[in-house]
Amino acid sequence: MLSIVFPMFLLLSMQPTEETEQVNCHTFKHFALYNYVCPPNSQKRIEVAIKPTEHMILVCFEMTNFDNAILPNLNFSSTLIKVSIQNCPIPKNGFKKFLDEFNIAHFVELTFIWKYSNETLEKENFEGLNQLTELVLYRNNLASIDTNLFEHTPNLRTLKLSENNLTKLQNDIFKNLNNLLYLTIAENKISELSRYAFRGLRELRELDFGNNKLREIPSGVFQELVNLKVLYLNYNKLFSLGVNPFSTLKNLIHLALEGNMLTHVSRKYFENNEKLSTINLAWNTNLTFEDKTFSLFNDLVSVLLSNSGIRSVPENLLRGTTNVFDIDLQNNRIPSMPENLFSEMKSLHDLYLNYNEIKSLHPNQFQHLKNLINLDLSHNLITSIDKHLLNGVERLETLILSFNRLKMIHPEIFLNKPNLVILLLNNNKLESVDNSLAALEGSKYIKMINLANNDIADFPYKLMKFLMKNENKYYYATSTEVISHFIESNTIEIYLGNNSISNIRLDYLRPGVMGYNSILEVNISHNPINCDCKASDLVENIHRSPRDGNVILKYDSLRCAGPPDFKNMNLSNLLEKKLTCTLNKNCTTTGICDCIYESKERTLIVDCSRRNITLIPNLLVNEMVKYYDFIKMKHLDVHLEENSLQEVPTEANGYHNVTNLYLQGNRISNIEWIPPSIEVLNIENNSINKFDNSLLNMLNQSNVKKLFLRNNPWECDCTTKEFQKFIREHISQIHNATDILCHFMEVPLVNLDESMLCPIRRGYTLVILSVLLFCLIAIIISVLLCLIYQNEILIWCYSKDICMRFIKEERIDRSKKYDAFVSYAQQDQDFVMKQLVPKLEEADPPYKLCIHVRDWIPGEFITKQIANSVKDSRRTLIVLSNSFLKSMWGRMEFRTAHTAAMEEGRVRVIIIIYGDLDANSVTDDFKSYMRTNTYVEWGDPCFWEKLKDALPRRYKKQKRRTRDSNEQDIELH
Incomplete structure (x- = not known):
């Protein structure tokens, strides 16, 4: 028998395509996996796949008990992390002894899956597995769990029991799992929970109980889950939540209750869940709410209430909840929205009201949603929209109004919507849009306008024109008579045949405007086309393959009616003609x-x-x-x-x-x-x-x-050398360069050598020139070294207090982009942006400030951007307020700036005290800094003078004219 061992030398020696055989086993390597089939070509077999140092997967086929004789002879010299056993019978002597056959030194994750098992797992099966941190028992037909099943696995952090046949959880079944963090019991048939089913799980962070048959939540069942943050009770059969079911879950962040049979939600359910961030109540039945159900939840970010048969929403449902990011109310039966429902939601980003029965909206419905990005009002019964509806919603990017009953759009509704990207107005009753959508000219990022299935009679040329100027990419239009209609296959058809059209402006319908996935079909048959310059795009499109572009022209006969040179000529023959x-x-x-x-x-x-x-x-x-x-x-x-x-x-x-x-x-x-x-x-x-x-x-x-330079009286002397050089270097660009002749000499300028063009004496000057050249090279090298290491030299001198009268701080900091980086809390943004920043940036001379909302690059890591902002700024301004002291990022910005200043041995941080500080909130590092450094207080009559004294000095610039008339800025020191 060929013994298969996995020390390091074997890993290096085996080739990916190499196959070896051992008795009763076929062995091969596929990429990083070593595979064994024992015995090969048998229905009753074991297949093993191993990735050294990581995991082993063992799969059984048609096996009711283990036959150790057919196991591959493996001997591991290194540790595996994961072991997975699938479709195999439960080892008689336990998993530990079974895996000892493979001499696995250590593993911490075990997965056992046997869908067709009728056996029962017992604690002895896990004897000797104290090191396990993760145990996965998916799909094992478990109908019950013994209270001592996990006695030998006290160090589990993760336990997954999904997709079994559990119907009830008894008391104390997890009593030995004091370190468990994640528990998944989803997709079972549990309809009953014992009150102490979760006793002992005080460290549990996440509990997934979804897709079961639970009808009620026993009182106190979650009593010991004091550290629970995520709870999934979705897709059960809950009719009611009982009395204060989550009262002990004070750290709960995410609660999923969708897919149940709840009909009413009371505020008392969540009274103690102040940290709640996400609540999902979608897919319930005819849901109603108590007034102020979600009010004053400062951390609430996401409220999901779709598909729940909701007919009305209390006006104070979310009163005082200011940090909500998205609200999903789609697919309900709401006829109208309370005017002030969203009045305090300044952070709202996404709002979904589609698939309801809304007929009208109050003019001030969304006026406070200054950060709203996506608004979906489609599939309602809206007949008109007030021109003030979107006032204040200046960050809006997506607006969906499709499948309503709109007949017109007020021209002012889209004013001040510079960020609008997608506008869907399809399936309404619009008759004209050119003037209605004129305000979209200010929307520089518009990508898609869908006007399909309306009653538009005139093609919106004005709209197309400014979309083309803005280089927009997507446009979907429809017309019942003259132009086209929208087809869901992204094809737009335009029928213009049998008319008296002499000029067809296809320059308005370029593929770049229509979008990368849209195809425009234009039928222009039997029209008297005037084949002048305005027909150029039309001629080019006739020759464009549908697969090469976005415009397909359809025509039976298309000939020129003029001008005379092209009369009766087929347009397909004009491609090479100059129109x-x-x-x-x-x-x-x-x-x-x-x-x-x-x-x-x-x-x-x-x-x-x-x-x-x-x-x-x-x-x-x-x-x-x-x-x-x-x-x-x-x-x-x-x-x-x-x-x-x-x-x-x-x-x-x-x-x-x-x-x-x-x-x-x-x-x-x-x-x-x-x-x-x-x-x-x-x-x-x-x-x-x-x-x-x-x-x-x-x-x-x-x-x-x-x-073209021929036939001019060209002078040929010493002053002509540069001209001759130019001719020689650009001879391919000069027409008949050899015909450029010297005046009087009648010889080609390009052929003259230097001695003929400019004779000179050559005596003793050679030695002088050599000495001068040597000196020049030495000076250049010295200057280059000083220039290359200028900053290092200056910084070294500055740190050693050498030559300080010749070194200015401005020279040390001249490579920095900003005079100051302003660090502040989000709550203080009005003060910073309306008072502090304008005053400094409009000063004479102005300061150049780094503001994160304006100057940071979207998508970059915040920590990296903080470090770069401090590094690129001569000072860091800390707007120290109670809000700043609570801000994690603010404290990080202060520490980054303070550390950089200490490394340089210079005062780089300026603290502005804004408002009355809570002495208990001021950390030791701030107190220490303020005791030894200057700070300024907002409200001080001399505030601005003190602040400017602390800031780096700024110098006015003057202009002088150089000899070549170019203007340069000279700093005055």
């Missing part, structure tokens, strides 16, 4: 130039050639683009060739965005400026004799692709 529009509005101040827009390359062409012009015409491009909304200009071509111009255009003439500039055949002698976006520049046949260095720098910084 143009001659523009009637003047594009220059002279009024003698032709203006043409070509849509394929998105080029605006200004043609002023051969008009005997002597002065540069000013361009009116911006006015043109504003006047013609179909112009999507990417290139601007200006033709000024064959005129009598003596100078080039300047930025003052409106040529900043010119990409192609044609100036050949004029009388130009000097060039001082070129457009920064220039791509093609033609200055052939002029009187230009040189390019100075500033012009060469402009060309190097531009995106110029083609230069």
